[in-house]
Each structure stands twice: as C-alpha cells, then as structure tokens.
Amino acid sequence: MTVAYDLINGNTRNRTKENLALLEHKKGVLDVRDLSAWYGNTLAVKHISLSIKSEAITAIIGPSGCGKSTFIRCLNRLHETAPGARVEGRVMFDGKDIYARDVDPVVVRRRIGMVFQKPTPFPTMSVFDNTAAGIRLTRFWSRRWELEQIVERSLRQAALWDEVKDKLHQSGASLSGGQQQRLCIARALAVEPEIILLDEPCSALDPAATLKIEDLMRNLIEKYTIVIVTHNMQQAARVSDMTAFFLTDEDRAGTLIEYGETSEIFTKPKDKRTEDYITGRFG
Amino acid sequence: MEMRTAFHKRLREIQDDVLAMGSMASKAVIRSVEALKNRDLESARHIVDDDQKVNNKRFEIEEKCIELIATQQPMASDLRIIIAILNITTEIERIGDYAVGIARIVVLIGDEPPLKPLVDIPRMADQTADMLRRSLDAFINRDTEAAKKIISEDDLVDNLYEQVFRELLVFMAEDPRTVTRATRLIWVAHNLERAADRVTNICERVVFVITGKMEEIGGSKY
Numbered sequence: 027m028t029v030a031y032d033l034i035n036g037n038t039r040n041r042t043k044e045n046l047a048l049l050e051h052k053k054g055v056l057d058v059r060d061l062s063a064w065y066g067n068t069l070a071v072k073h074i075s076l077s078i079k080s081e082a083i084t085a086i087i088g089p090s091g092c093g094k095s096t097f098i099r100c101l102n103r104l105h106e107t108a109p110g111a112r113v114e115g116r117v118m119f120d121g122k123d124i125y126a127r128d129v130d131p132v133v134v135r136r137r138i139g140m141v142f143q144k145p146t147p148f149p150t151m152s153v154f155d156n157t158a159a160g161i162r163l164t165r166f167w168s169r170r171w172e173l174e175q176i177v178e179r180s181l182r183q184a185a186l187w188d189e190v191k192d193k194l195h196q197s198g199a200s201l202s203g204g205q206q207q208r209l210c211i212a213r214a215l216a217v218e219p220e221i222i223l224l225d226e227p228c229s230a231l232d233p234a235a236t237l238k239i240e241d242l243m244r245n246l247i248e249k250y251t252i253v254i255v256t257h258n259m260q261q262a263a264r265v266s267d268m269t270a271f272f273l274t275d276e277d278r279a280g281t282l283i284e285y286g287e288t289s290e291i292f293t294k295p296k297d298k299r300t301e302d303y304i305t306g307r308f309g
Numbered sequence: 310m311e312m313r314t315a316f317h318k319r320l321r322e323i324q325d326d327v328l329a330m331g332s333m334a335s336k337a338v339i340r341s342v343e344a345l346k347n348r349d350l351e352s353a354r355h356i357v358d359d360d361q362k363v364n365n366k367r368f369e370i371e372e373k374c375i376e377l378i379a380t381q382q383p384m385a386s387d388l389r390i391i392i393a394i395l396n397i398t399t400e401i402e403r404i405g406d407y408a409v410g411i412a413r414i415v416v417l418i419g420d421e422p423p424l425k426p427l428v429d430i431p432r433m434a435d436q437t438a439d440m441l442r443r444s445l446d447a448f449i450n451r452d453t454e455a456a457k458k459i460i461s462e463d464d465l466v467d468n469l470y471e472q473v474f475r476e477l478l479v480f481m482a483e484d485p486r487t488v489t490r491a492t493r494l495i496w497v498a499h500n501l502e503r504a505a506d507r508v509t510n511i512c513e514r515v516v517f518v519i520t521g522k523m524e525e526i527g528g529s530k531y
Contacts (some may be wrong), residue, residue, distance in 0.1 A: 133489075220515075259382075259384065262386070263382075274395065292384050293385060293388060293389065294385065294386075294389070294520075294521030295385050300385075301386060304384040304385050305313070305383070305385050305386060305387045306311075306312035306313035306316070307311055307312065308311075308312060
C-alpha cells in the first residue's frame with residue numbers, strides 16, 4: 027500500500043523509468059518468454075512461452091494440477107507472494123519485463139488485475155466500499171463524487187449496477203454468489219487495469235450466473251485483455267478467442283502443449299494430447 | 310483413460326447405422342440395374358417403395374447426431390465425425406434416389422424390346438456400388454489413402470458413361486426409331502454417373518474427418 031501510495035504520488039524511490047513506462051503504456055499485450063515457476067523445490071510450470079493478444083480472451087485449459095493457476099499468477103507477480111515461490115523467465119508487458127528489478131509488483135498488479143475462483147468480497151464492507159477498495163488502496167485521496175462516479179461506472183461495466191444500485195450500502199456478503207463474483211470484477215475494474223486475469227471465476231456459480239459472467243467477459247474485451255483459467259472446456263470454447271492447453275510432463279511440471287485460435291483448438295487441434303483431452307479420451 | 314465411454318459408444322453405434330444405410334443404397338443401385346437387365350417391373354417397384362427406408366434411416370441418424378451435439382458438446386475429431394456423418398448420409402440418400410430414378414425408368418421402359426444387351430451399364434453399377442461400400446470402410450477405418458484412391462476411380466465410371474453415351478448415339482444416328490429407348494438408357498447411365506460423383510463427396514468427407522481440411526479432391530468430368 028505504501029509503495030502504491032508513493033508511486034502514485036510520485037515522491038519516491040519507485041518512480042523509475044520502468045514503472046512510469048508501465049503506467050503510461052496502454053496496449054495490454056503480454057509476451058511470456060521461457061517462464062518457469064517453482065514452489066520451493068517443486069517445479070510447477072516449465073519453459074512456457076506464449077503471446078497473449080490484447081483486447082481478446084485467452085483461455086488456459088488443462089487437467090487439475092497442470093499449472094494453469096500458477097501460470098496466470100505469474101502474469102501479475104502474484105505467484106511470488108506464496109512462501110518459497112520463485113519465477114524464472116520473462117513476462118513482457120507492452121515491451122517491458124514485469125520481472126525487471128526496478129519494477130514494482132504493486133504497479134504490475136494494478137495494471138493486471140485478478141479475480142479468483144471463489145467470490146471474495148470484503149465481508150465487513152458495503153457494496154460501495156468493496157467496489158472502491160482498490161481505488162482507495164492505490165490513490166492518495168479521492169473526492170466523494172469522483173469515487174461515486176468510479177463505483178457506478180465499474181458496477182455498470184460489471185453488469186451489476188441495476189441489481190445493486192439501491193443497496194450500495196448493504197454488505198457485499200449479502201449478495202448472491204454470482205453477484206459477489208461480479209462485485210469482485212467491478213472491484214478489479216475500478217482501478218482501470220488493462221488486463222484482467224480470471225482464475226476459474228465461474229466454478230462456484232450456477233449456470234445462469236455463469237452465463238452472465240461469460241456475457242460480461244465478451245463485453246469487457248472491447249476495452250480489456252482477459253486471461254481466464256477454466257476447468258470447463260465448453261466455457262473456454264464459448265467465450266475465448268485463443269486457447270492454451272497445458273499438461274504435466276514426465277517431471278510432473280506443467281508445460282504448454284498447444285496454443286492457438288479457439289476455433290482451431292476445438293475443431294482440429296494439432297497435437298494428439300490436446301485432441302485426447304478435449305474429446306475426453308483422458309482427463 | 311477413456312473418460313467418455315458412453316458418448317463414444319453412441320458415436321460408434323451411429324457409424325454402424327451409416328454403414329447399414331450405405332449398404333441399403335448400394336444394394337438398391339445393383340438391384341435397379343438388375344431389374345433393368347431382367348425387365349423385372351415388380352422388383353423396380355419394390356426399389357421405389359424401399360427408398361422410404363433409406364430416407365427414414367437418414368432422418369434417424371440425423372436425429373441421433375443432433376441429440377449428441379446438443380447433449381454431449383462433441384469437440385475436435387468427434388465433432389468432425391458427426392458433421393461428416395450428417396453430410397455422408399445426405400450423399401447416401403441421394404445415391405438411393407438415383408437408384409429410384411433408374412427403377413422408374415425400368416417401369417417406363419416396361420416391356421419394350423431391348424435395344425442391345427447391357428454390358429457397360431451393369432459395370433457402372435458394380436463399380437459405383439463397390440466404391441460406395443469401400444468409401445464407408447475408409448470412413449470407419451479413417452483411411453485417407455483409401456478415400457483418395459476411390460476418388461481417382463471415379464474416372465472409370467466417367468469413361469464407361471462416355472462409352473455408353475457414344476454407343477447409344479450411334480444407335481440413334483443409324484435408326485431414329487431407337488431414340489426413345491436409347492435416351493432412356495442414357496438417363497440410366499447418367500444416374501449411375503451422378504451416384505459415383507456422390508461417392509467422391511463421401512470420400513472428401515472422410516479426408517475432412519482425418520485432416521480437418523475441407524477440399525475438393527479430383528473432380529468429375531461431368
């Protein structure tokens with residue numbers, strides 16, 4: 027929080043060229059180069075290279091334990107927050123390596139937001155405060171009317187405004203599961219990231235809430251780049267433009283098997299392992 | 310480990326249905342030319358009636374495919390197989406219609422005296438029925454090479470058609486009283502030529518199932 031505070035207010039050690047460049051560029055292209063990640067001595071993902079397109083939805087699919095979640099946690103430097111976790115390789119974000127020494131992870135996470143599997147509204151906060159939480163963390167101060175504008179805009183973008191506009195001051199925990207997840211998306215959108223990472227965002231939701239989130243994702247790519255980890259192949263097929271298939275290799279580390287346009291991956295995958303996985307010949 | 314045993318079993322069952330439907334159409338082609346050879350009007354009428362069975366089989370297969378798409382969300386090669394089945398059954402159904410076309414000509418000819426002994430037309434029928442049977446084997450065995458070979462064999466049928474056509478032209482030129490009978494035989498040959506073309510379409514679908522590529526391979530002269 028302090029770092030963010032310092033950076034935004036421009037009075038600190040973190041105001042490096044790298045950080046400013048990160049804040050200025052707005053393209054949302056992620057170029058992952060030879061990325062490996064460990065938990066202690068355990069290699070979780072190995073030598074991943076792929077280019078994530080801007081203003082598109084990229085789905086990461088693969089069986090449990092193939093490193094999908096670890097991989098996307100590396101894309102906004104969240105992986106390193108786990109004890110003993112380590113990353114090698116580069117993640118070029120609009121041409122800058124987010125793992126460069128002078129890059130502040132907090133800035134990275136502001137520009138590359140994340141929504142988790144289970145809805146995580148702050149239970150003691152109202153809907154309004156939940157949405158504004160990220161803004162309050164990253165800004166020194168905001169005028170009330172300004173905050174109100176951002177909250178409304180974010181809730182509208184998250185397709186939640188109409189459902190909560192009359193209960194902005196009720197607890198975030200009072201919403202349904204699907205609404206809570208959209209609240210988390212609104213909270214991520216409020217800080218105006220360019221990329222949103224979604225880690226199985228619908229696995230705790232019913233089909234109607236799931237379709238609503240999928241619809242929302244399709245609307246959001248007009249402005250944002252989205253990367254979604256999903257267990258649900260039909261969901262990947264429905265919403266994504268690009269699909270990456272991960273699988274563990276003989277070292278039990280996740281590797282990228284195939285990456286391509288979703289329409290190709292689900293109709294004529296090139297690799298037999300992709301074919302076998304998506305046709306349910308193994309899982 | 311196979312994860313979708315029930316689904317893949319259903320898919321195999323539908324492919325068995327396609328084989329059965331193909332066998333019905335191929336028999337109809339052979340029987341229609343036999344009826345022509347033997348002036349067997351009753352058999353010809355049976356062929357016309359039996360076509361309903363081929364049509365019904367096609368609808369039955371289509372319904373099963375739609376159900377699998379709706380309930381199982383097939384992907385990749387499974388999806389291609391189902392799409393190919395929908396196309397293949399359309400082609401088989403049309404081949405059945407060509408057999409019916411021939412049977413109707415047989416009825417039309419009735420007991421008119423034969424123009425000449427039939428040689429090339431039965432050859433065309435045998436070749437077409439054989440190509441159909443082997444194209445479905447290639448589909449079941451996912452055999453691109455076999456499929457491509459069958460496509461190239463369409464030339465045999467085209468050549469026979471050309472031969473029949475030329476021969477009958479000579480008849481008509483020499484004796485205008487043969488025009489009606491000769492024209493009817495040309496219709497028969499034309500039906501067989503079209504049926505063989507349909508088999509090449511089936512083979513293109515077999516290639517699609519295996520490679521994912523939709524392409525016209527070869528191409529009939531007619």
